[in-house]
Amino acid sequence: MTPILSPNTQAILLLTAPLIAGGGTASSELLSPGEYKRLARRLREIQHQPADLVSPEADEILRACQPVIDESRMQRLLGRGFLLSQVIERWQARAIWVVSRADAGYPRRLKARLREDAPAVLYGCGDTGFLETGGLAVVGSRHVDDALIDYTVSVGRLAARAGRTLVSGGAKGIDQAAMRGALEGGGKVCGVLADSLEKTAMNREHRNLLLDGQLVLMSPYDPSARFNVGNAMQRNKLIYALADASLVVNSDFNKGGTWTGAVEQLDKLKFVTVFVRSTGESSAGLDALRKKGAIPWPNPQDVDSFADVLNVQVPSPTVSRQVGFSLLDESQSADTTPTTTILGDATPLAKNESEPLTPAETVSDTQPLAAASEGQPSIESGAVASAAETKEPPQPELTPAELVFSAVQAAIENLLSKQMKDAEVAAALDVSNQQAKAWLQRLVEDGKVEKLNRPVRYVAKSQKSLFGDEVHNNRLQRTADRGR
Known part of the structure; x- marks a missing residue:
């Protein structure tokens, strides 16, 4: 975590934090943890993130969130940009860091265990x-x-x-x-x-x-x-x-x-x-x-x-329960460094930090990722062979990005039991469209997923037979349309 606050964290602070600078007082209109939870769900539903609430298209997004949180109330909270800049300066002078649930640096143990009840923002000092x-x-x-x-x-x-x-x-x-x-x-x-x-x-x-x-x-x-x-x-x-x-x-x-x-x-x-x-x-x-x-x-x-x-059996930050909290590989993370811009009434923000998934939205807890991370195959009862019979070469150690992909693959294939567009997959996984497209393209190349055109959509190969007639009829219909 760095003293530089991500655009999403700044937006969440404006909505939920009292921003007490010295002897200041908290706003009585702050979103409660329950209210922010509902707002976060709504933003995921409409394929947006907290930072979008102060973007040039904020008015439209705020109206879309009106059924959850009063639009005028959010506008008043989001208009506290100057107060936020003051309090950030105070925190940085005291080496106090701030991280939100939308950040990859948020403690993964808290997300894995508390899920949507994990605090929207954490403050701290130290390692x-x-x-x-x-x-x-x-x-x-x-x-x-x-x-x-x-x-x-x-x-x-x-x-x-x-x-x-x-x-x-x-x-x-x-x-x-x-x-x-x-x-x-x-x-x-x-x-x-x-x-x-x-x-x-x-x-x-x-x-x-x-x-x-x-x-x-x-x-x-x-x-x-x-x-x-x-x-x-x-x-x-x-x-x-x-x-x-x-x-x-x-x-x-x-x-x-x-x-x-x-x-x-x-x-x-x-x-x-x-x-x-x-x-x-x-x-x-x-x-x-x-x-x-x-x-x-x-x-x-x-x-x-x-x-x-x-020595108790608890979820490790690297096992399947954690997958989804930082769904970016190393190369993508390098391209998504947050800016130092303090949010104002209409400050453009980068859309590269979506709020990560909760474990309920990711792959199953029972998926044997721990074994994969150690380069060892999972062993089921009755399937243990003698050392003489199992002379397979040692498996190469997977990189963090490969571990994430191996875990998220099952979730994507499960989603694609029905045809979906890449934007729909991105929304379901709560990641950027760019990340979803990259994963989908890899699955297409691996032969796990089929890419359908006009319009572009995806379906798991295991489900292809279920959709065979529909795909065939769609193609016939497009051919007929072109002949008219």
């Missing part, structure tokens, strides 16, 4: 690579005794020794103890904040850790936002979504953010294994979480046993 490393999420109550603080610090130190990222919320009590332990141990820490990102990042102690590459701070809320109970509750799912496993050190029963987040994880989201502290004095909250399916923490004492605890 964004930490956001893709997984690790252990440690959460707990704010008000705890010294014994629990010491216990939590030791967990953070063990995570550091094991070379695993520690993810927590930065709140007083358990969160800060876990983060302090990991940092003191020389480990890496990801803090998911509910408020005061700017103030926290400017703290001298934190600043040094940020510069040294030990700490990254992230928040879905404006860098100047103050504490809000609702925000603290909502950010909990981000902590779990960024991790490989989680540990609840302490929790009240049936109240508080720690309880709410853990219950949501156990009952609904189920992103990671939820462990609960199993030594020392228990609590009604921890006992209730165990009854809901939480597992007693096995209290690993060394690096190897700690690694075993975190």
Whole structure:
């Protein structure tokens, strides 16, 4: 991620962000997460992207979105270009980065797990690579005794020794103890904040850790936002979504953010294994979480046993669930560098950054991409041959672009069970027309897809027989039309 904001990110900020510069106040007309979700769906339906809302053809697009969001309201929000330029300057001076769901640099773990509920915009400071490393999420109550603080610090130190990222919320009590332990141990820490990102990042102690590459701070809320109970509750799912496993050190029963987040994880989201502290004095909250399916923490004492605890089967950022979040190969990415233009009332914008797919819109989670990425064929039960019988040469390692194509191929062929134009395929996959055409041309060359003319459209070869009569009749009709 760079300090340069993409046109799509600028448009999303205008619609959803308070743009608080210092002591400013938030606009009461901002789109809520639910409203922006509906708007994003509508834009995909009409084959547009957020940046188009401030393009020369914006009036027409805004009218097309009127059934979802009031046109005049969006116009007022999009007219805040000057305020946006001021706040961007403030963020850049403080080394605060901003990324939106429309950017390829958006954390893939969040998109894979939260899908359309992933925050439209994220703010942060520090090495964004930490956001893709997984690790252990440690959460707990704010008000705890010294014994629990010491216990939590030791967990953070063990995570550091094991070379695993520690993810927590930065709140007083358990969160800060876990983060302090990991940092003191020389480990890496990801803090998911509910408020005061700017103030926290400017703290001298934190600043040094940020510069040294030990700490990254992230928040879905404006860098100047103050504490809000609702925000603290909502950010909990981000902590779990960024991790490989989680540990609840302490929790009240049936109240508080720690309880709410853990219950949501156990009952609904189920992103990671939820462990609960199993030594020392228990609590009604921890006992209730165990009854809901939480597992007693096995209290690993060394690096190897700690690694075993975190060795849970969770989606990797490179497996099939992630395909579609950056559907550009390296050559195309080089041609789509965002400009530094600040959006105004009618600033022309490049149309090269469509909002990426959600996992529900991409290929199946069961597709064996992980095996392909390691150059190994998938092995089904009963199909294992002896080493003497399988002397096939090793498969070459696939490039990232080839991995993406191999995954998206199934999705395209599924779409082409009926005839579609390239623009329709692009809209369905939520990618640019140029990208869709490139994939379709490759499938045509590979003999997987047939290209039909007048008008140009595509159909999967496996479906050709189903459309044979229709294609033949269309050709006869065109011949008859030309003879008239």
